[in-house]
Amino acid sequence: MRYLLAGAIVLMLLAPSATMAAEIRQADHVWQGDDRLLVRMYLDMGLPDVVLDALANGVGVDFVAEARLEYRRWLIGEQIVTAQTRSVRLEYYELSRHYVVTDHDREQTDLAPTLGDALELLARRLGRMVLDVDRNSLRPERDYTLATRIQVDHAALPLPLQWDARLRSAYVTRLGWYRWSLD
């Protein structure tokens, strides 16, 4: 029994970690008045081969950007003040041989002739989010933190790919949280 448990732990440790060929190179924020906080992410977008392969085979991939304002409370952990998400879909349009980047929130569709252009468009769409927060309600004694991340929306993938994404770590295209102080 002990050997089985040890074997399971070793397998878990040796399993490939979640990787995504994209990076939040830098992020900052700008107050737009006292009630809007613009969060800007500067992304180096890239995709794993399996995702690129899926795109090339007609599978649309949805990306979700998340931003939130939070602070840490002792023993409880992170407390979220406000949060915002943005969803952008990337797919290949066969008739025109263009990549289509669709911003679901703005109902805006852009066409890009190359994947590089498409990823640039994608980074531009995902890299801007506005948090609705009352600046005056923030308590000065707290250390507020802004956190952002980008991930592939697994639920939007075709179901067989979800199986694959769950069972094979190569599909797990999530990035960790990028955090910086509000001050």
Added chain:
Amino acid sequence: MVLLFLLLLASLVLMGDAAQNSARFEQLFLWLLAFHGLVLVALGTLIIYQFSRLIVQYRDGVPGSRLTLRLVAGFMLVAVLPVTVVYYFSFKFLNEGVDSWFDVRVEGALEDALELSRSSLDLRVRQLAQETQEIMGQLQDVSESLVPLALNDVRAQMGAQELTLVGANNRIIASSTDSPIRRLPSPPGSDVLLRMSPGQPFTRLEPQADGSLVIRVVAATGNRRPGADSRILQGIYPVDPRMSALAVRVQDAFVDYREFAYLRGPIKQGFIFTMSLALAISLMAALWAGLLVARRLVRPVTDLAEGTRLVASGDYSTRLAVSRDDELGFLVRSFNAMTRTLSEARQEAERNRRLLDAERAYLESVLQHLRSGVLALDGSLRLRTANGAACQILECDLWAGHNRFLSEYDGECPLVSQFFDAISDALTRREQEWSREVVVFTRTGRKVLMTRAVWLPNLGNNRGLHAIVFDDMTEFLRAQRDAAWGEVARRLAHEIKNPLTPIQLSAERLSRRLGKTLHGSDREVLDRATQTIIQQVEAMKTLVNAFRDYAQAPRLALVPLDLNALLRDVCELYGGVEHARIVLDLEPGLPAIRADAGRLRQLLHNLIKNAMEAVAQQPAGEVRVATRALDDGNGRRVELRVADNGPGIRPEFLERIFEPYTTDKPRGTGLGLAVAQKIVEEHGGIIECHNQPSGEASGGAVFVIRIPVDHGGDTGDVGDERQ
């Protein structure tokens, strides 16, 4: 267990549901996967534990483990074989079935259709690009005030959705649209401007939100240099709705087909994973259930085996729990009934055995306290039982030789051997009932054993049993003889002594009266006759006195007596005897005895005189008188030995040496030793006589007397008690 199975079933159903529902899959997949993983690990652990325990039990030979293992193996076979077959064919069907959904020709046809659509659209694009370029040439020289009108005309003529003329710095000079309310004029985007090349209009097929297609064409006049007075015309043309719909459907079909083809691997993997998971859980659950069921089935058998082992080892109190109402339950109930019956029978046997033991102990106690000797011999004359009296009479530890043949005691126990020789003929003949007087000889004399026996053919495991009872009648007979002789002596003393005195007086008177009248020879005859009468009367008186002494028991005056001193006194009287000498070997510090000095002196005289007479004919006659104190287990006593070196006592006399009138001397009365025995017995002692072994130098007879030591009791006359 049932709950666990229901839970597993529900989770598998949820898993199947989640596999068809993307949102539910996202919510449930991890939980279900974790749950099933845990179930698999738990089941695997349980099975490994149960199996290892079963194998250990099998190696240790625990009852029921072999049967359990066989049942489990059977269950496994029954579960694994069909599941494996189903799994194999399902796997094959999934692999080959899914692949058969895709056809190269269909894929090629779809690609061709898509290419055809693209070609049609490209043709339309090129046509529109050329027309737009021509319009741009026409509008180049039109003044800005007239451009709107011209654009309206051209747009209407071309069927465009929108025509927009842009000047320097992307400023809209004029625009015409088919629906000014819905659509506002917009200049070309920066991405479009950047991709424009000189002399080549920019074209792009753009899908719309409603699924329709439009063609965007952007044409420029000459080189678009910064600051130059150049114009750009952007036209947006709708694709024919029918063609657009067809092209979009072809594209959708193509994309769906390719996506489906791309996803067939994950689809198969998903199905196989779900199927494998369900199979693994089912197999493990079946295995576990098989283990549990096998143990449950075998438990009564194991209990029965353990119970049987306990019964075999003598534990009849074993009762098994009846937990079933089937054939095994019936078997367990029967086993319990059997052990109950056995237990009761054993208790009954134990009670009987105790009773028998008690009876036997009682019988043995009675036997041991009997003064009669009792022997029990089986049909083959092996000794079965002997009581203490038998051992004492036959002077042999018969208990040590239990189950031996009586004939085997020859040499070891001479009395037993003699006794057996005397009765063996009756035993061999198996006489029903008999009695006889058996005489055996010991070193100190003979023993008369009054023996009675019965043959009990039904005892001793039907091999028959001889029950022999015998009594040592020696003392009784001797006492009887002594009493008879005493009576004879008393009557002699009374009947004979009384007439002797008148006879003597008459003879004397005859001699006095007639002596004066007779002379000569007559006188001599008279004198000789009367003298003879008187002498014989005297002799008869002596004889009668001896009888009187033997018959009458004088009153004893018992006092502490130093035997050594008495011996010296007595022996001194024989100091003048010439033909023999007396050797005294007296132990110094001899304890005193309680004795009548006069009677003891008479005893000593009798013995020493007897010994002196025995050595009278010896050239170097010697009488050795020795004393010593001894403790032989019957109390402290003083032993006196009077031994001579004479010829010894003839064997035929030896056994009756102490009886009256037993003598081999020509002039003896035969009462000396009888009186000596009587005196010894009056003092509570014993007297024995035997010849010294012929090999010894001294030879002759030995008289041994043992008298109890005085323990400081009252001195006095105890003659009445010693009669």
